[in-house]
Amino acid sequence: MARGSTRPTSRDVAQAAGVSQAAVSLVLGDKWRGRVSQATAERVRRAADELGYRPNLAARNLRLGHTRTVLLVVPALTTEFFAGVYTGAARVAAEHGFGVVLYPSPEGIGPARNPFASAQAALDGVIASSMAADALTAIRGDRLPLVMLDSDPEGSLGAATVNLDIADGVRQVAAHLLGLGHRGFLHLAADVPSWTFEVRARELAARVGAVPGASVRTARAAIAVEDARDATQAALSAPGPRPTAVVCDDDKLAVGAYKALRRLGLRVPEDVSVTGFDDLGLATAVDPELTTVRLDAELFGERGIRALLAVLEGRTPDGGDVPVELVVRGSTAPPGAS
Amino acid sequence: MARGSTRPTSRDVAQAAGVSQAAVSLVLGDKWRGRVSQATAERVRRAADELGYRPNLAARNLRLGHTRTVLLVVPALTTEFFAGVYTGAARVAAEHGFGVVLYPSPEGIGPARNPFASAQAALDGVIASSMAADALTAIRGDRLPLVMLDSDPEGSLGAATVNLDIADGVRQVAAHLLGLGHRGFLHLAADVPSWTFEVRARELAARVGAVPGASVRTARAAIAVEDARDATQAALSAPGPRPTAVVCDDDKLAVGAYKALRRLGLRVPEDVSVTGFDDLGLATAVDPELTTVRLDAELFGERGIRALLAVLEGRTPDGGDVPVELVVRGSTAPPGAS
């Protein structure tokens, strides 16, 4: 850290402008109306400019007792979904003078001893995805105002929660496929212990179970294309009547399903219909384009930050799930539409 | 978190343990050998534990004069490539006791006046992707130690740079396709003013130009599937001999090319070969799987943080580009291999 010349402080600016440090703080903090003359203010600003002065944020944060910075904890960066969450959160936060810093929950990053190595920044609050499970215990210890995303309302111990209306998404998928005439379903489930996936399974079973003659089989796979492909292939090769629709917990899983079906010589959607969840870029990259449930990641992030801001101000965040929408594309059709 | 109770400070811990604040700092900072008795140290630790004490990082950063936190500036979060860069950087940083905070360069986030709203954290240094152009000017003003990723070595004014060996990647692509017998090329170029894309164009022209009878036509598109599709379709519908290979600056562009070719009734790779760049998840999601240049994002991030740490310690970062590797899959074949 061989700083030959250390950064200028407000005192340096004061000296250069021939005023006291306090005056500099007033001028640069825009609190000088009636306290400092126009001319002096101008002089201070010019001095600050010439020295290239930037306030020391550590000092400011210490003085102010807050940072106007919140942390967004996400399970991984590999999905564009959380990019959307960040974008929405950052936009609204900026409108309120807050910044958002990202903490991708580590997977082999750093000693588990301090999963917060990335967050040396002093923080005012935390928004955490329930999927970033490993980071959650550490977060608890910090006693910071917390908002959980997509978390079991029961399991989040008083922390405010903001949830996507996953159940409704599943209802829409089920209604769409049942309406097309499908009765035999394969649920390709994400093998991740998370509330949002439990909801999918529960709701799908309920909807399909309500229709006479309809049934759901389940296959599990990690959220990775190869794993999903193999799981699907195994499930579809099993004895018994073959499902005519594969409902996937996630677009990535759906891509795996595509590959399995191609291997088995089955066509999408003529032989088997496939649906996804998320509406990532993947969904329109594949052929045929994927019928999937669009999650509005930006809106989700927006609602998350609004809830956290509410908590910070001592208000109760407004409830209500974030709506989702089925997007019908080319991967679904009536069964046996050869 | 009601404002009633504020977080405990080291002084609170001291009082609870019946010692001075300095003793607490010594014990918790693990600097107490020979200065504090074993018993007292234990007492302090227990008190800290019971109060749930966490040091105030703003205060610590102010005292220490540094934060052991660096910023990684990326153009956008939508690509898994930068997720890899982050992962590599964060791992190595953690090994050195540093944290990494992400700053996705804003696209309509916050007032342009302060693009650093997200970075309220006090920082020790910055690693910036050259593609995050809009954030760069602001970074300059902060006079922080800086490492540029994939930047024109001439244009980065003394800042250390770490580059991927893009030129070599293009060489490998050209050699592969020329070896298969292709002579007519369409270069589907990213319409983004960035050094890394200029290199692709320059190198491809040079390699193909060296072969008698070979030539390159160019189409430009934003890095988005639809735009790439339309640009490709237009270029391939133009008069003159049709190219037999489409070389794309990016995997996403390649997906657009796939769609255009399908529309035109041309098969990949029998009628036209396609190559990408990056090796994202997309590359193996499409059918046929994409021949592309794999960029080792994690290694890239690793090299970036190593360079920055070197700068922080006053050393000169070691040079040398990060190697890349052509991955041959199903989207390339000899021309006219019907």
Next chain:
DNA sequence: AGGGTCAAGTTTTACGTATAACGTCCGCCG
């Protein structure tokens, strides 16, 4: 003349931490 108001600053203080500098007590050696 005397007080009051106001502009235009300055002096001072506190935020919470890390650490340099300073006591004390006690045992031990020459």
Next chain:
DNA sequence: CGGCGGACGTTATACGTAAAACTTGACCCT
């Protein structure tokens, strides 16, 4: 018995900022 060096702490200070409390002089009103 004087002094000396640990062991075990404590006291004091600085980091850079924001803002409350205070000072000074000029001007105005009655």
